[in-house]
Amino acid sequence: MADKALDLDFVRSFFPALNDSWAFMENAGGSLVPHTVIDRVKDYMTECQVQPGGNSAIARDAQGRMKKGYETVAAMINAEADEVVIGPSTTRNVITLAAALRDSMKGGEVIVTNLDHEANNGHWRRLEEFGITVREWSVNPETAELEPEALRAMLSDKTRLVCFSHCSNITGGPNPVAKIAAMVHEAGGFVCVDGVAFAPHASVDVKALDVDFYLFSLYKTYGPHLSVLYGKRELLLDARGQYFYFHGEDNLPLKMNPGAPNHELTAGCVGIGEYFEALAAHHLEEPANNLHGRMRQMFEIIARHEESLSARFLEFAAKHPKIHLIGRATPDHDSRAPTFSFVIEGVKSQDVPPLLEARGIAANAGDFYAPRVLEAVGIDSADGAIRCSFVHYNTVDEVDRLIGALKTIADG
Numbered sequence: 001m002a003d004k005a006l007d008l009d010f011v012r013s014f015f016p017a018l019n020d021s022w023a024f025m026e027n028a029g030g031s032l033v034p035h036t037v038i039d040r041v042k043d044y045m046t047e048c049q050v051q052p053g054g055n056s057a058i059a060r061d062a063q064g065r066m067k068k069g070y071e072t073v074a075a076m077i078n079a080e081a082d083e084v085v086i087g088p089s090t091t092r093n094v095i096t097l098a099a100a101l102r103d104s105m106k107g108g109e110v111i112v113t114n115l116d117h118e119a120n121n122g123h124w125r126r127l128e129e130f131g132i133t134v135r136e137w138s139v140n141p142e143t144a145e146l147e148p149e150a151l152r153a154m155l156s157d158k159t160r161l162v163c164f165s166h167c168s169n170i171t172g173g174p175n176p177v178a179k180i181a182a183m184v185h186e187a188g189g190f191v192c193v194d195g196v197a198f199a200p201h202a203s204v205d206v207k208a209l210d211v212d213f214y215l216f217s218l219y220k221t222y223g224p225h226l227s228v229l230y231g232k233r234e235l236l237l238d239a240r241g242q243y244f245y246f247h248g249e250d251n252l253p254l255k256m257n258p259g260a261p262n263h264e265l266t267a268g269c270v271g272i273g274e275y276f277e278a279l280a281a282h283h284l285e286e287p288a289n290n291l292h293g294r295m296r297q298m299f300e301i302i303a304r305h306e307e308s309l310s311a312r313f314l315e316f317a318a319k320h321p322k323i324h325l326i327g328r329a330t331p332d333h334d335s336r337a338p339t340f341s342f343v344i345e346g347v348k349s350q351d352v353p354p355l356l357e358a359r360g361i362a363a364n365a366g367d368f369y370a371p372r373v374l375e376a377v378g379i380d381s382a383d384g385a386i387r388c389s390f391v392h393y394n395t396v397d398e399v400d401r402l403i404g405a406l407k408t409i410a411d412g
């Protein structure tokens, strides 16, 4: 028997903040949270909010719950628990990583892009102040896409690190991570991949991708406001520790996490796994034998639903003469995530979100901390683009509501 199509009533019943009176379409900014996560955070704070790991049952309980949080997050991306650093944000994790790798990169080159969010970008560019050459792999301004062959021409024995995104938070377009990683490895360098805009929509397998460093934000992936930095164990061991000297250089992942992660939110990550387990139990005929596999199966089902939302939106937006979409107009999951940025001819982007809000739709306009790509494709980043981003709990009815509102605004 085939797996079920995504049961939206079942999905939506997990998210207390969802209701039918408004449509949430700024998911690329931060997703809503299922009650399983809320419950885990509340339970931790109610039952064992103490310094974890001391000599008492309550402290051991706290430590055990945090450990399960690490294990859940590691399982999500097919990593081991000591290879994942749980920090406050992707931005903060990149800053820590850049400081940890700085000495090892002196005399070499770092390549960044003008497609990426500034998180996996600006703090690498600052390494120039430490004698590291920084080069930019630029998008094709016609397509807003990075071309792997253009990167190939930039690689040399000086290349230490290439920083790029799995998927753009503006265009929704994915990059072929495994192919790029193989190319960079052949040249003797490493890759640091920003998976923030990708992870809410698809399964990530850091081993299959063979990435050296990979980051994503849990608060956009149905979890609490935290972020994950994955690193290959040998690279994390080689990196310079960023916590206190007495923690030692072998103490993973703590050495890469100054101040240690937020306790209750780390414990809350267990609830992300529980949410996907509930989805799997409800939808899958033949569930895989581990959480990573079951999440991969669920994301396949989710992809079909998200494609139907994208197809609906693109059918309208790609054909409307006044709406100019940035990125691909094809709905399939291999071509794009359901994150759509666009401008409307004759309308200021900044004026659009309040008009949408008046129609019960939450969306934003701006540069979304990726002004370089907007400038590259000729959009004034001060006004920016309108962004509407869907995830699996959005419905076709909500997309239709958005289409109706945009039609009124664009047709003026």
Ligand SMILES: Cc1ncc(COP(=O)(O)O)c(C=O)c1O
Pocket: 028, 029, 088, 089, 090, 091, 092, 117, 119, 120, 165, 167, 168, 169, 194, 196, 197, 217, 226, 227, 368, 369
């Ligand atoms: C693609 C992408 N990368 C990185 C970030 C930064 O994440 P954080 O807020 O966890 O620092 C964002 C946030 O919007 C993003 O969209």
